[in-house]
Amino acid sequence: MSQKLKTKDEHILNLAKLVDGPNSILYLKEDLIAYDCDGFTIHRHLPKAVVFPKNTDEVAKVVRYCTSRGLPFLARGAGTGLSGGAIPINGEVIISMVRMKRLLSVDLENRRAVVEPGFVNLKLTHSIAEKGYYYAPDPSSQYCCTIGGNVAENAGGAHCLKYGVTTNHVLGLEVVLPNGEIVDINTEGIADAPGYDLLGLFTGSEGTLGIVTKITVRILKNPEAKKTVLAYFDEVSDGSYAVSDIVSAGIVPAALEMMDKTAIEAVEAAAFPVGHPKDIAALLLIEVDGISAGIDEQIDQILDICQRRNVREVKVARDEQERARWWANRKTGFGAMGAISPDYLVQDGVIPRSKLPEVLNRIHRISEESGLRIANIFHAGDGNLHPLVLFDARIPGQTEKALEAGSACLKACADVGGSITGEHGVGIEKKEEMRFIFSDEEIAAQVSIREVFNPNNLLNGGKLFPSPGRCVEVKKNIKEVAATKHGA
CATH class of the missing domain: 1.10.10 (Arc Repressor Mutant, subunit A)
Incomplete structure (x- = not known):
């Protein structure tokens, strides 16, 4: 086997033996370049190697080898993370989980499923949709991100306002600890189970406490009814106040999303335009779901609130096709920035809803002071902001300006009692900003x-x-x- 590997590196040869041989390891520079960053592309570092275990035992063997030899290592899913959590800054051995991608079991009676970490988020919903069930966490990258990566980052999504983030849907984990020990963490779905909340500790720990190799998740029954509203505002402040008014009225939307003018420009220039007015200052995408009784009343309340907040136009999706187009337009918001800017930096801060107008004004000032455009796409219902700093890395100094502007946006969130991250994690991108909070x-x-x-x-x-x-x-x-x- 070792003769087929074009290296004399003892660690590469030994690691290959622990997995499936030469076909389960990458170590040549031309292959490793694809792993030098994740969705945070400003920093790039090559790993020592990338191994592809096919089961928990192989993960444990690789971990034990690395630990015994003092080799740094990390786990990686689809590489869609936005804070540099999967970047090998210490020349790590990357343990890629993409071959561990099975749906192991589905228990509809108890509303749970067991998946391997490389199983794609949206694929779970597709696998159980015919039975009338779905998986709630829905980050924008759900068509390609993995559930293992979602656990590491405690990923959220547009519908986390009502349904919560990943930690609210994790019922059990199988984990390989850094010493190679395999442990099961399972609450059996018991709320407030006695003892330490290890599930809560590991979910969102960004792959620093152990490597998740099996995940038991909660699945939900499809709601009986669902309606979606699209509202256009001439002033960002009017849209912001409408958000607070909707929640204050006792309505808990499944999703309450907002985009400003720059973000709208991007999504209309990208793959899924829907005809948003070019001169609009902000839009709200609002979705309510649940039992049929009462849905129409909630929609009427939302329409009335928007009218009282000077909405230019507000409409309800006529059918599932129109609703799907609106959501496709929103879900591609981050990637759409490539249609109007060579580079962009995604930020992720959280603020109290009541502070939306104040913080958005401050972000506007940061944009003016830096000379860089900043688009805003965010989960307005729970105050999770995503300022996108647009820049051109080819221009000397612009990357540094973008990083400074992004940090200033996080400081603005922290100053009003918020957080520097809601769902993207800290990684290497925001670790110095931890001192803000x-x-x-x-x-x-x-x-x-x-x-x-x-x-x-x-x-x-x-x-x-x-x-x-x-x-x-x-x-x-x-x-x-x-x-x-x-x-x-």
Whole structure:
């Protein structure tokens, strides 16, 4: 077998033996280039190798090998993450999960399914749609992102306002820990199960605590009725106030999305235009679902609220085809930026809904000060903003300006009591911005939790947490206090 590999690197030869031989490992530079970044393309680093295990045992073998030799490693799904969480900044061995892509079981009676981490998000809904069920988390990349990656990032999507993010739909995990041990974390669907919330801890840990190899998820029955509204506003503030009014009226839409003028320009120039007015300042895409009784009343309330907030035009989708076109237009919003800009940087902050007008005004000022256009596409219902900073990396200094503008947008979110991420994760992109919302003591406590599972920081190191500073001393003090209390 080793004669077929064009290398004398002992680690490459040994790793190949742990998986399926030469066909399950990449190590040549021309092959590794495809893995030098994820959806965050500003930073690029080559991995040492990429291995493709086909089951949990092979994952565990690779992990044990890397740990015993001090080789850094990380897991990767489809590479659609937007914060650099799957970028091999330390020359890691990438453990690609794409061959572990089976739907293992479906239990309709108990409304759950078991999948491998490489199983594509939207494929799960397609697999159970004929039975009248679906999987709720729906990030914009759901047609290609994997459920394992969704677990790592705690991915959300347009319908998370009503149905929650990935952590609300995970019932069990099989995980390979950084020492190679295989553990099952399963609550059997019991709410408030006793003990530590390990499912909650691992979901959203960005692949720094362990590698997920099997996932039990909650599936939902299709709603009896569903209606979608599209509203156009001449002022962003009117659309923002309409968002707060809808929620204040006691309506819980399945989705409540907003796009501003620049974002509308992009989606209309891309693959799925629907004829939005070119001069409109903002639009709302609002969806309600549930039992048939009461849906029409909710729609009437929404229409009335929009009228009171100076809507230019508001309409209800006539049929499923029109609804699907509206959503295709929205779902391709990020990628559509390529139609109006050579490069773009996606940000991901969260704010209280009531602060929408204030923060959007501040983002507009950041755009003017930086000289870069910023488009806004976001989950308005839960205040999850996605400012997209448009720039041209070919122009010297513009990449740095884009990063500064993105950081300023996150600071604007933090300053009003928000967060620097809602669903895209921290990765390497936002790790320094963690200081916007956490003290040194809080960061040190989080690092200490990571060290329980990943003591040598070989698994996806250099992610999530800011560069060592005062928090190193703080962490030392926390450990000393903990040791004193334990001794007492």
